[in-house]
Amino acid sequence: MEAMLFSMLFYLVALVSIVAAFFVMKCRNPVNSALCLVTTFLCLAVYYVMLEAPFMAAIQIMVYAGAIMVLIVFVIMLLNIGSVGKSRYTHGLAGASVLSFLFLIIAAKYVAGGKVSNMVGNVTSRVVQDYGHTELIGTSMFTEFLLPFEIASILLLVAIVGAVVLSKRKV
Secondary structure, three states: OHHHHHHHHHHHHHHHHHHHHHHHHHOOOHHHHHHHHHHHHHHHHHHHHHOOOHHHHHHHHHHHHHHHHHHHHHHHHHHOOOOOOHHHOHHHHHHHHHHHHHHHHHHHHHHHHOOOOOOOOOOOHHHHHHHOHHHHHHHHHHOOOHHHHHHHHHHHHHHHHHHHHHHOOOO
């Protein structure tokens, strides 16, 4: 019974995230599109909870659904982006829908086969129980992945400065 409820929750969250992701592309107003993106991020946080990774779910909500979305909405307001005409992107929406459907079929084939990837790591559920999610993530982020972490922060800074420069009327 519990497995059936778990599966129903998964499919419900999957449906909500797919619909929200579709409306990210479909909405004419950029702010409405950003709100649909927040819904998609929250569905991803539910996936993390279902995978028994509560730290990642909390980070997903705080960083992406919180801080990054505030940054995106700030840039939208700063650049004063109005509504986009429907005729400008209908052909791209149809192509993206077909491409997304093909990717969905390919992903379903791999998931049904049971082998999404052949990667085998040294972090097992036993290691996670012994050390905890937070310590394992922090250790790998600040040892193995320090350079990509710093590069990502510099790219975000460049994006913010670029948005401010683009929003100025006269240079």
